[in-house]
Amino acid sequence: MWESDVQLAALTRYRIGGKAHRYGRFGTPADLARALRSLDRSPYRVLGCGANVLVSDRGVPESVISLAGEFDYLVVSETGIVAGGAAGLPALVGEARRWGKSGWDFLEAVPGSVGGGLRMNAGSVDSGLWDRVEWVETMTPEGERVRLTPAEASPSYRHVDVADDWVFLGGRFEALPGDPGTVNAVHARRRRLKVESQVYELPSCGSIWKNPGPPHGSAWEVVDRAGMRGAEKGGARIAERHANFIVNVGNARASDVLSLMAETRRRVHDEEGIWLEPEIRLWGFDAGDLASVGAVQ
Ligand SMILES: Cc1cc2nc3c(=O)[nH]c(=O)nc-3n(C[C@H](O)[C@H](O)[C@H](O)COP(=O)(O)OP(=O)(O)OC[C@H]3O[C@@H](n4cnc5c(N)ncnc54)[C@H](O)[C@@H]3O)c2cc1C
Incomplete structure (x- = not known):
């Protein structure tokens, strides 16, 4: 069922952004297929929990x-x-841990949905959700269901080679039995490390930039070296605890976040000669705004 003029701020972790002029939640494959066909190839976007999306103040036309x-x-x-x-x-x-399955701690304290996690290949520096995939099921814009293996989807760091308008419906994931005590301890340690080093108490999108890699190090390190830790614009602030997080400290606008991103990117380029690339997805921005933060979307 489609609704008109739905506020996306309420549907994203950032609590930022304007309206979707048309929004629908679909609960069965048949309903989703019908909805996609009704769009007749006009553009659309898929929203999971909104833990990695910054929506523009103008909202999104799709x-x-x-x-x-x-x-x-x-x-x-x-x-x-x-x-x-x-x-x-x-x-x-949580289920993997409760059942004593090994190899899932890398996703501890990562918010979001399975669909969003597949699109983003969510995970840690060294592992992504696709490392555990046996197969996934997708739906094409024509409403056809297509099963894909990791070899067909070619996952890489925060990326997967599957067309942006294919919807991830779910999948089967490897979960091998482990020693329950060890599994619990490993998960608890990972969760503690993440909660101590990242920011969960204020709205954010998680890490803003992809890690540039050697010899520059992590994104938070280059942002820090560029002197941007703690920088503020309107209601947005580069977190003191983790310089790759821009948090919404109260009524931030998307333009505040974008302006901090653009300044960070310029300064990092001046300091280290590299252009950072956004990890977050930016919706509803014009080409100039996207170019200012190096988004190729
Ligand atoms: C505090 C915090 C910590 C975080 N830590 C991490 C971390 O450690 N590692 C990490 O990788 N990420 C991290 N993130 C980012 C986020 O958790 C992940 O990117 C997650 O996978 C987003 O899932 P989502 O459902 O919220 O996706 P959304 O934000 O809703 O969407 C993200 C992208 O996925 C697409 N998408 C969503 N659902 C589907 C679907 N069913 N089919 C096809 N495409 C879809 C969207 O179109 C969009 O392009 C963090 C975020 C926060 C706020």
């Missing part, structure tokens, strides 16, 4: 769709986990 209902499921078996695109990543990781 239709926006979300998954709900039958897409929110998790089933754990002896050797695998089957999860729907609307299931939460925290629920997936």
